[in-house]
Amino acid sequence: MGVPRVYCSCSVCEEARSGGVNRRMRSLVHLADEEFGTMLIDCGPDWRSQMEAAGLKRIDTILITHAHFDHIAGLPEWADLCRWLRCKGKAYAMPDVINDILTRFPWLSSHIEFHPITGPLQFGGWVVQTWKVNHGKNGYAYAFxxxxAERGKAFAYCSDSIALEGEELVPLAELDLLILGTSFYQEPYPFETRSVYDVTExxxxxxxxxxxxxxxxxxxHDIDLQRNYGLPANVAFAHAGLTAIV
Structure with a gap:
C-alpha cells in the first residue's frame, strides 16, 4: 500500500505524512549500468512519481516479477510514454505473468513488446536468471x-517471498547484494495468512x-526508519531514492 496508508494514524504514517523518512512508494529498482541501457524492475502505481524523483524521462526496458497491482499498475502510463515518444518499450516477464497482464490491459501490446522469459536473459555481460518463489497466501512470484562473470559480481532481487526452501534458495547463494522483501519487523498474524518475510525471519x-x-x-508501516533495530553492519532498510553499488 505504500506509506502512509490512507486510513492509518500510527506514528510511522503520521511521520511519513509530514514528508519524513518513512514516506515510501511501492518497490521498484532502477538499474543504472551502461550494459543495461535504461532498465527498471517492476512498474507499480507510483511509477510516474518515481521517474520524476529520479530525473528520468524515458525507460526502454522493464523486468516484471509478477502481476500483482503494486508491481504492474504503472504499465499503462509507461505505454503512454512510449506512444508519445514513438518508441516501443520492452517488458520481460515469465509467460504466465505476461498472460495475466494482457488479460487486464490488452491494449498495452500496442506500445510495449512483451518478451516471455524462457531461459537466461543477457544484457551486456550481465546474465539474468529467473525463478519461481513462494509468495505465501498470494501464490507465487518470480525473483531475478x-x-x-567478467566483473565477478552477482546480486539478486527477491521482493515478494516467504519460507523459501530447497531449489528456491540456490540462486540466492554467493551474492554481493541481496534485495529482499520484508513487510513487518515481526509479523503477528497467522503464518497461513502471510505472504512476505518479516525482518526476524x-x-x-x-x-x-x-x-x-x-x-x-x-x-x-510497521517499520520505522527512525528506530534502531540493531541490524548487522552489512544489512540495511531501503528508502526512497537509495543508491546501492554492486
Missing part, C-alpha cells in the same frame, strides 16, 4: 539473479545465505 535466512550486503525492501 544478475551475474557478471529474513535475518535468520541471510545468516545461512551470507550475502556480502542485504537491503530490505517492500516494507509496511
Amino acid at each position: 539473479r544478475f551475474s557478471h 529474513a535475518l535468520a535466512l541471510i545468516e545461512d545465505l551470507k550475502p556480502v550486503k542485504t537491503l530490505f525492501t517492500h516494507m509496511s
